[in-house]
Amino acid sequence: MKRTATLAGVPRWVAVIALAGAIFILLPLVAxxxxxxxxxxxxxxxxxxxxxxxxxxxRTAVASTVLxxxxxxxxxxxxxxxxxxxxxFVRSLVLLPLVLPxxxxxxxxxxxxxxxxxxxQTFDVLGIPIAFSTxxxxxxxxxxxxxxxxxxxEGALRTAGTRYEAVAATLGARPTTVLFRVTIPLVLPALxxxxxxxxxxxxxxxxxxxxxxxxLQGVTRTLPLEIYLRLETNPDAAVALSLVLVAVAVxxxxxxxRASAVPTARARVAS
Amino acid sequence: xxxxxxASLAERDFRVSLEVGTGETVAVLGPNGAGKSTLLSIIAxxxxxDFGRAELDGSLLFDIAASPRDGTRRRYLQPHARGVSxxxxxxxxxxxxxxxxxxxxxxxxSGSPRRDARSAxxxxxxxVDASEFASRHPAELSGGQAQRVAVARALAAEPxxxxxxxxxxALDVAAAPALRKTLKRVLAHRSALIVTHELLxxxxxxxxxxxxxxxxxxxxxxxxxxxxxxxxxxAAELAGLxxxxxxxxxxxxxxxxxxxxxxAGSDVPSGTAAAxxxxxxxxxxxxxxxxxxSLTVIEGCITDLEPRGDVxxxxxxxxxxxxxxxxxxxxxxxxxxxxWFSFExxxxxxxxx
Numbered sequence: 001m002k003r004t005a006t007l008a009g010v011p012r013w014v015a016v017i018a019l020a021g022a023i024f025i026l027l028p029l030v031a032x033x034x035x036x037x038x039x040x041x042x043x044x045x046x047x048x049x050x051x052x053x054x055x056x057x058x059r060t061a062v063a064s065t066v067l068x069x070x071x072x073x074x075x076x077x078x079x080x081x082x083x084x085x086x087x088x089f090v091r092s093l094v095l096l097p098l099v100l101p102x103x104x105x106x107x108x109x110x111x112x113x114x115x116x117x118x119x120x121q122t123f124d125v126l127g128i129p130i131a132f133s134t135x136x137x138x139x140x141x142x143x144x145x146x147x148x149x150x151x152x153x154e155g156a157l158r159t160a161g162t163r164y165e166a167v168a169a170t171l172g173a174r175p176t177t178v179l180f181r182v183t184i185p186l187v188l189p190a191l192x193x194x195x196x197x198x199x200x201x202x203x204x205x206x207x208x209x210x211x212x213x214x215x216l217q218g219v220t221r222t223l224p225l226e227i228y229l230r231l232e233t234n235p236d237a238a239v240a241l242s243l244v245l246v247a248v249a250v251x252x253x254x255x256x257x258r259a260s261a262v263p264t265a266r267a268r269v270a271s
Numbered sequence: 272x273x274x275x276x277x278a279s280l281a282e283r284d285f286r287v288s289l290e291v292g293t294g295e296t297v298a299v300l301g302p303n304g305a306g307k308s309t310l311l312s313i314i315a316x317x318x319x320x321d322f323g324r325a326e327l328d329g330s331l332l333f334d335i336a337a338s339p340r341d342g343t344r345r346r347y348l349q350p351h352a353r354g355v356s357x358x359x360x361x362x363x364x365x366x367x368x369x370x371x372x373x374x375x376x377x378x379x380x381s382g383s384p385r386r387d388a389r390s391a392x393x394x395x396x397x398x399v400d401a402s403e404f405a406s407r408h409p410a411e412l413s414g415g416q417a418q419r420v421a422v423a424r425a426l427a428a429e430p431x432x433x434x435x436x437x438x439x440x441a442l443d444v445a446a447a448p449a450l451r452k453t454l455k456r457v458l459a460h461r462s463a464l465i466v467t468h469e470l471l472x473x474x475x476x477x478x479x480x481x482x483x484x485x486x487x488x489x490x491x492x493x494x495x496x497x498x499x500x501x502x503x504x505x506a507a508e509l510a511g512l513x514x515x516x517x518x519x520x521x522x523x524x525x526x527x528x529x530x531x532x533x534x535a536g537s538d539v540p541s542g543t544a545a546a547x548x549x550x551x552x553x554x555x556x557x558x559x560x561x562x563x564x565s566l567t568v569i570e571g572c573i574t575d576l577e578p579r580g581d582v583x584x585x586x587x588x589x590x591x592x593x594x595x596x597x598x599x600x601x602x603x604x605x606x607x608x609x610x611w612f613s614f615e616x617x618x619x620x621x622x623x624x
Contacts, residue, residue, distance in 0.1 A: 163363055169350035170315050170357040171428045173380035178351075181376070185367040 029246065036243055037236045044240040052218045053226035054244065060134065060222060061202040064141035068198040071142075072149035073191070077183070079150070080157035098147040105143055106211025113139065114212075136213035137220050141202035148201055149194040156190030157183070196256035200249055273462045274432050278313050278323030279337075285309050285320075285486035291432065294460040298467055298477035298494065302505060306486040307466045311434045314464070315357045316350035327354060328431045351380070356430035360441045362421035364409035370420050371396070371405040377428025395423040399453050415446025419453055426457060433463040439472065451475055470498065470509050482506050500548060500622045512548045513591050516624060519545040523567075524621060528589065532567045533616040544624040553618040554592035556585055557611045558602055566613040573608045587612065 037044065044050070079091055097105055111117045113130040123130050130136050164186060168178045184191065206224040213220040215229065223245055230238040274291040285306045291297050299307045312318035314325065316332070325332040332353050334346045356377070364373045371392050378388035396402045399419045409417055418438060425433060438454065439447045455475055458465075465476055473480050473494055480497040482490035482505055490503045498510035507514035517526035519539045524532045524547050532547055539545050555561070561568055571587030578584075582593040585604060590612045604610065 163359075163361075164365060166315075166317050166350070167357065167359070167363045168365075168376065168380070170317075170353075170355060170434075171377040171380055171424065172351050172354075173376070174351050175349075177380050181380075182365060185365075188367075 032239060032242055032246065035239050037240065040236060041240050041243075044234075044237045045244055047237070049217055049221075050226060050237065050241055053221055053223045053241075056134070056137070056218065056221065057203055057223040060137045060141055061199050063138045064145055064202040065195055065199040067138065067142040068146045068149045068202075069191075069195055072146045072194070072198070073153060073184075075146075076150045076153035076157060077179075080154045081162070094150060095147045097144050098151075102144055102205065102207030102209075103211050106140060106208035106213075109136070109140055109143060109208065109212040131212065132214040132216065132220060134213075134219055137209055137222060140208040140212045141205045144205055144208055145198040145201040148197040149191075152190050152194030152197065153187060156187040160186045193256040196252055200252045200256075203248060203252070204245070274314075274325075274327045276314060276323070276325040276332075278320035278325065278333075280309065280313065280318070280320045280486075282321075283309050283486060285313075287483070287486070287488055289481065289488065291462050291464060294462060295479060296458050296461065296463045296465060296477050298465050298473035298480045299483060300467065300473060300480060300506065300509060301483035305483040307483055308436060309486070310483070311357060311436050311464065311466060314432070315355050315434055316348065316353050317357075319347065330354075354429075354431040355434060356425040356428045356432075357434045357436065358421055358425045358438050360437045362409070362414075362417035364412075364417055364420055364424070366409050368409075369405070370401070370407050370409065370412070373409065373420060374424045374427050376424060381428070391427055392423075395427040396420070398426070398457060399423045413446070414442050415450055418442060418446075418450055422450075422453060422457065431462065433458070433461060435463060435465040437466050437468065439467070439469065470511075473509075474498070480506075500546070500620070502546060502624055507548060511550070513551055513554065513589075515547045515549075515589065517545065517547075519543050519621070519623075523616075526589075530567075530569050532569075532619070533565070534619045534621045535617050537621045539621055539623050545621055546624050547619050547621050549614060549619050551584055551591040551593040552582070554590060554612055554614045556592045556594055556598070556602065556604070557613065560611050561613045565616055567616065567619075568611050568613045571610065571612055573604060573606055573610060576604065576606065585610075 045054075075094060079087065079094070100108075110131060112119055113123065113136070114120045115124065115129070115131055117131075120130065128135070130139065160183075164182050165178050168182045169175075173181065204224055205222070206228070209220065209222060210225060215221045215225045221229070223241060227238050227241045227245065230241065273293040273295075275289070277288040279286045283306060287306070287310055289297075289310075299310065301307050309318060313320050314332070320333070320335065322335045322337040324334045330348075331346055332348050332355075336345065364370070365376065368376070371389065374392035374395055375388040378391045379385070383391065393402070393405070396405055399422050401416060401419045401423060404412060404416060404420060409420070412420065418441075422438070435454075439450055442450060451472065458476055465472065467473055477494050480490075480492065480494045481488050482497070482503050484503070484505065490497060490501070490506055497506050501507035501510055501512060501514055504514055515524065515526050515530075515532060517524045517532075519537075519541050520531070521541055523534050524545055526532065534547060560570075569590060571590055573585055573587060575586040576583055576599065577586070578596075579593065581595075583596055583599050585592045585594060585599070587610075592612055602610070
């Protein structure tokens with residue numbers, strides 16, 4: 001299907017500014033690609049510490065995405081489907097990590113789960129020291145990534161409305177059955193795109209991780225930390241690894257775009 | 272008696288007491304905002320009444336005491352446990368399930384094994400002539416087909432009471448008769464409440480009619496009786512009749528507006544509240560006051576002229592007359608014109624209120 005370019009109703013100057021903005025976003029990417037030392041690319045990204053950092057990043061990002069789904073889905077449902085006193089306040093608190101500087105988030109986590117933190121001793125007694133462990137990386141990533149899933153899902157739940165759920169209930173379905181057979185399938189595209197966004201955010205997490213989890217090779221040093229560290233000693237490696245991160249991010253955003261495009265396709269069939 | 276409800280909801284000024292017999296279909300009529308959908312929502316459990324009680328086939332749907340101190344009466348069954356299915360204006364088929372899975376949803380939810388649920392769904396799809404759509408997705412159905420599937424889905428849940436909220440309202444003119452026919456077949460011997468704006472739906476589908484206004488039931492009776500001898504303007508309007516109410520006199524009716532109406536002999540005792548119903552086609556309109564002694568004459572201002580088929584309906588505040596376009600032209604009628612409406616005593620029906 002070939003699309004012809006149309007500028008119907010859009011003032012020319014808007015298109016010009018849009019183009020300038022797009023160039024501003026894309027140019028740094030070109031600069032990185034331009035700076036890559038291609039003959040050395042494979043050796044640069046396959047050093048032991050690089051591979052360890054990449055694997056740790058993927059592992060922790062997957063784990064925190066799972067945590068985002070486990071806790072984020074119920075939060076989104078409660079926010080979208082119930083009314084209680086102070087709901088607006090709770091919503092803005094839940095979305096706080098979105099606007100909080102990650103370093104501040106890391107400090108907050110440190111004073112919560114750190115050895116001297118609010119819950120640190122509890123976890124210590126249980127034999128789970130959290131600060132400066134891989135667990136800390138996962139917690140930091142979940143903290144900064146969960147608002148993306150909640151926002152995306154809550155919006156979709158509100159748009160979907162409760163009419164299908166009401167019908168399902170009058171057909172004899174219990175609330176849990178309604179949730180799994182009607183509510184979640186209806187918002188599945190939003191859930192998937194929200195989860196992918198969370199994954200991408202977790203993958204790129206830097207500030208909170210460094211503050212709360214430190215930078216220990218193979219344990220807490222994720223790819224962004226590795227890149228930052230290499231920038232001092234081996235800029236070529238830093239650039240090569242940056243490109244890897246960009247590639248993963250582009251791939252993930254592509255997936256998210258495809259997932260959120262699914263309902264549009266379905267709606268087109270209906271009309 | 273299958274179903275009985277007595278419920279109040281102050282927020283919507285709603286207070287209704289109603290019974291539906293076993294196998295009886297009751298049509299709920301009334302202007303917009305009369306509380307018809309509120310009634311269905313309360314029965315289905317989607318809206319909680321302030322107080323009241325409802326029972327279906329011997330099981331208690333809710334029982335909420337009027338006074339909060341009376342703590343012993345407090346029971347409220349969730350929608351899924353009520354055995355009440357709701358069919359709305361929109362089919363609301365689950366878009367992610369096939370037609371067959373949609374219909375099997377009810378049986379599956381009540382714990383039937385997959386195979387039994389499937390065969391029940393097959394059976395109900397056949398009952399509404401929709402078997403050929405079984406493997407399609409809802410997006411591939413027309414409005415009429417989707418609503419037929421929705422009927423099958425509601426029935427497959429084996430409800431003790433079926434609620435239909437204007438099931439034909441969203442359909443185009445061509446699809447409505449087919450669905451009406453399907454509903455007539457599946458509603459026979461089934462307890463159901465159907466909200467409708469159509470006289471035809473009530474006549475074809477319902478054994479009994481209730482009319483609601485301002486959150487109250489203002490009229491109730493067997494379908495034919497309500498439409499032949501309406502007691503409210505709404506029912507009269509729907510039946511295409513003019514309704515005049517007042518007090519029975521020796522040889523007629525004295526309306527609340529002070530007009531004396533002559534009627535043919537009747538056995539309604541004098542001094543009691545009564546109503547006269549007449550068809551607009553028997554009412555005549557003239558510029559001069561008619562002198563014939565057998566005519567009842569009422570003066571009125573024209574409020575509306577509405578073409579209806581080959582006649583024009585001339586309305587005043589309390590009367591309506593169907594006259595030919597030629598007569599309208601001869602009399603040069605327009606809105607706000609004062610005219611005389613007249614009709615023969617023999618054309619009236621008088622009955623007690």
